Amino acid sequence: MEKSIKKYFAFFALPTIVAFTIAFLIPFVLGIYLSFTEFTTVNDASWVGLDNYTKAFSNQEFVNALWFTVKFTIVSVISINVLAFFLAMLLTKGRRGTNIFRTAFFMPNLIGGIVLGYIWQLILNGILYKYEVTLTYSAKYGFWGLVILMCWQMIGYMMIIYIAGIQNVPKDLIEAAKIDGSSSFGILRNVTIPLVMPAITICLFLTLSNSFKLFDQNLALTNGAPSKQTAMLALDIFNTFYGKTGYEGVGQAKAVMFFLLVAIIAIVQLVITRRKEIEN
Amino acid sequence: MQRSSTTNKDRLVTLFLLVLTVSFLSPIFIVLMNSFKGKFFISDTPFVFPTDKTYVGLDNYVAGIAKIKFFNAFGMSLFITVCSVLVIVLFTSMTAWYIIRVKTKFTKTMYYVFVSSMIVPFQMVMFTMTKVANVLHLDNPVGLVFIYLGFGAGLSVFLFAGFVKSIPIEIEEAVMIDGCNPIQSFFKVVFPILKPVAITVAILNVMWVWNDYLLPLLIIGSDYKTIPLAIQYLKGGYGSIDMGAMMAMLVLAILPIVIFYLICQKYIIEGVVAGAVKG
Numbered sequence: 001m002e003k004s005i006k007k008y009f010a011f012f013a014l015p016t017i018v019a020f021t022i023a024f025l026i027p028f029v030l031g032i033y034l035s036f037t038e039f040t041t042v043n044d045a046s047w048v049g050l051d052n053y054t055k056a057f058s059n060q061e062f063v064n065a066l067w068f069t070v071k072f073t074i075v076s077v078i079s080i081n082v083l084a085f086f087l088a089m090l091l092t093k094g095r096r097g098t099n100i101f102r103t104a105f106f107m108p109n110l111i112g113g114i115v116l117g118y119i120w121q122l123i124l125n126g127i128l129y130k131y132e133v134t135l136t137y138s139a140k141y142g143f144w145g146l147v148i149l150m151c152w153q154m155i156g157y158m159m160i161i162y163i164a165g166i167q168n169v170p171k172d173l174i175e176a177a178k179i180d181g182s183s184s185f186g187i188l189r190n191v192t193i194p195l196v197m198p199a200i201t202i203c204l205f206l207t208l209s210n211s212f213k214l215f216d217q218n219l220a221l222t223n224g225a226p227s228k229q230t231a232m233l234a235l236d237i238f239n240t241f242y243g244k245t246g247y248e249g250v251g252q253a254k255a256v257m258f259f260l261l262v263a264i265i266a267i268v269q270l271v272i273t274r275r276k277e278i279e280n
Numbered sequence: 281m282q283r284s285s286t287t288n289k290d291r292l293v294t295l296f297l298l299v300l301t302v303s304f305l306s307p308i309f310i311v312l313m314n315s316f317k318g319k320f321f322i323s324d325t326p327f328v329f330p331t332d333k334t335y336v337g338l339d340n341y342v343a344g345i346a347k348i349k350f351f352n353a354f355g356m357s358l359f360i361t362v363c364s365v366l367v368i369v370l371f372t373s374m375t376a377w378y379i380i381r382v383k384t385k386f387t388k389t390m391y392y393v394f395v396s397s398m399i400v401p402f403q404m405v406m407f408t409m410t411k412v413a414n415v416l417h418l419d420n421p422v423g424l425v426f427i428y429l430g431f432g433a434g435l436s437v438f439l440f441a442g443f444v445k446s447i448p449i450e451i452e453e454a455v456m457i458d459g460c461n462p463i464q465s466f467f468k469v470v471f472p473i474l475k476p477v478a479i480t481v482a483i484l485n486v487m488w489v490w491n492d493y494l495l496p497l498l499i500i501g502s503d504y505k506t507i508p509l510a511i512q513y514l515k516g517g518y519g520s521i522d523m524g525a526m527m528a529m530l531v532l533a534i535l536p537i538v539i540f541y542l543i544c545q546k547y548i549i550e551g552v553v554a555g556a557v558k559g
Contacts, residue, residue: 001453005381005462012378012466016371016433017390022416023430024397027408034408042411090293097294103545104301107308110537110548112491114508115530118515119307122314122527126326152307157552164553202556213401216493220512237403238494252407259404266399 035252040245052253061228062254065236072143072232073211076150080207081200084155088162089188102163105156113153117220120149135222142222142230149217154210158203165199166192201273208269212262233258308534315340315531319524336524341532344514344525350532353510360421360496360506361489364428368436368485369478371429376440377470381449391441397434402494410498424499428489436481439555443477444470476554483544483551490537507533 005012030042035052037045056062087105091098108116124135124145135141169192177187193200215234218224224231224239231239237258240251313329314322321334328334344350379387409427413419418426447470455465471478493508501509511529515521541548 001449001456002382004456005378008462009378009382011463012374013387013390016375016429016437019371019426019430020394020397020433021430022412022418023409023427024400024405024433025393027405027412028397028400030408030412031405042408090297093290093293095290095294095297097297101297101301102549104305106549106552107305107538107541110487110491110541111534112493112508114491114493114511115533118511118526118530119311122322122326122523123307123310125323126310129324152304160549160553161556164557198557206556209399213403215403216491216508219493220515234401234403238406241407248407255401255403255406259400262401263399 031252032256034249035256038249040248048249052249053257055250056254056257059250061231061236062233062240064229065231065233068139068143068230069212069214069232072146072150072214073208076147076154076211077204077207079147080151080154080158081203083151084158084203085162087155087159088166089192091159092163092166102156102160105159107156108153109157111153113214113216114220116149116153117217120145120152121221124148136225136230139226139229142225145221146214146218146230149221150211150214153217154207158207161199161203161206162196165196169195197273197277201270201277204269204273205266209262209266212265233261311527311530311534315524315527317524317527319522322523322527340524340528343522344528344532347522347525348505348510348514348529350507350510350529353505353507354532354536356421356504357490357506360424360428361486363422363425364432364489365482365485367425367429368432369482372433372436372481373440373471373474373478374466375433376437377444377466379437380441380444381452391437394434394437398438402431406494406498413499419499421500421504424496427495427499428485431495432485432488435555436485439477439481439484440474443474447473479547480551480554483548484555486540 034042034045036047036049038048038051039045091101111119121135124141128134128137128141133141135145173191173195174187177191182190213234214232215238218230218232218235219238222230224235228236228239233254237251237254240247240254310326314326316336316338317330317334317340318336319340321328321330330336379391409431413423413427417423451469451473452465455469456462460468491508492506493512496504496506497509497512505513511526511533514526514529
């Protein structure tokens with residue numbers, strides 16, 4: 001059978017592979033090469049070695065964006081996951097109306113980042129107006145604004161993954177722990193959490209990478225204001241590419257480092273939480 | 281005694297959830313409410329209901345639709361989303377089946393390349409992909425669909441491949457012995473079995489493509505606008521934002537998603553969970 005399928009390579013596999021090569025593979029390899037060159041239109045690239053990388057690090061905006069992104073990611077990953085887990089616990093007790101709550105909490109996740117950004121710009125500016133400031137008055141407001149927005153968008157998503165995980169915990173295990181006299185906190189710590197570890201792995205991965213790569217919401221909510229202080233890495237890279245000519249190489253070097261960071265964080269996190277899963 | 285105290289606690293939790301749900305959804309209602317107010321009465325007092333003085337009916341909607349040509353943007357978003365998702369589901373399911381059923385070094389390598397591509401952030405290939413698309417004249421809506429197939433292939437091939445592995449090969453062998461060629465056996469036998477994953481893949485891709493901002497901006501942004509581009513244009517294209525038009529267009533941008541969600545709610549939630557658990 002394998003042989004007869006093999007004859008149909010051009011029909012089954014070729015279209016996807018061609019599209020993938022053009023949209024992803026070539027741009028990816030070209031991107032790595034170009035990060036070591038100076039160019040404006042790809043055709044005029046000249047080799048400059050690690051120049052772009054040193055330029056990127058001596059660029060205050062990049063270092064600033066890196067810190068802002070790291071801080072934002074830590075705060076939003078923790079708050080999203082704690083709140084989503086808490087809601088999932090409340091919604092897995094077989095209460096009436098659980099489905100309606102689930103539907104409502106998940107909804108913001110379907111709205112696009114640009115639209116989300118403008119919704120929260122209205123709300124947050126409306127609140128801050130009473131204190132006679134705006135969202136772009138200080139980086140502090142932009143930071144917490146983004147955290148609130150991100151929570152609003154992702155809590156429902158993570159909640160339904162946690163719900164699926166918690167529903168898989170065998171009921172008799174919890175009953176047994178109750179009979180043995182465990183407190184509800186003890187059950188949570190020693191029974192529920194270890195058993196939903198796979199869901200925690202997934203949720204941490206999704207919130208980590210989504211927070212770290214945030215772009216649309218950042219663009220719409222503050223666009224980096226005041227003076228680029230609330231620009232995250234993705235926005236800073238975009239601005240380097242399309243904001244100032246002659247910096248395309250630096251932009252590409254930043255993009256390569258961004259990719260490496262995302263890859264390292266994702267792999268380290270997966271390895272750590274997967275190990276926890278096996279232990280249990 | 282024990283009973284009544286737990287039900288009281290239950291009621292309290294339900295009440296808490298109710299309050300939480302209402303406040304959770306309130307931002308959407310606040311935008312809706314403001315879309316009926318005059319543009320100078322929005323920014324300063326967004327939490328106040330429209331009054332006789334501030335109510336403007338559908339004026340904001342009329343102005344906004346004209347300004348950003350909303351229905352053109354809606355049509356473009358619909359065209360790109362529907363085409364991309366159909367193309368992605370069709371081609372990546374075929375590719376995944378081929379990769380799993382034909383075991384060579386090449387297919388194995390391709391599988392790992394597809395899977396690792398999922399981790400690469402868009403910014404990494406943003407600039408070079410735009411250049412490649414320009415050179416190959418893919419900078420039009422049809423070309424964009426092709427690019428979505430390429431960039432979306434990683435996740436979709438991965439999800440389909442995971443499912444194909446669990447299909448017993450005997451079914452396909454039996455069909456082929458009966459005289460079906462691989463194309464017939466794929467569409468008559470394999471694809472129907474793949475339907476649950478196909479729904480998951482379709483929903484994840486609808487959510488991605490419909491809301492995507494950067495890719496359409498860079499590839500077709502100078503000639504065409506999807507809904508997210510049109511919304512951003514409303515802000516960028518004019519010195520000061522027309523808040524009235526902005527509110528009305530936000531409502532129109534959210535409306536199709538909410539309708540889609542309420543109709544396919546069950547599939548969306550299941551699809552998202554399945555996609556996340558396998559991913």
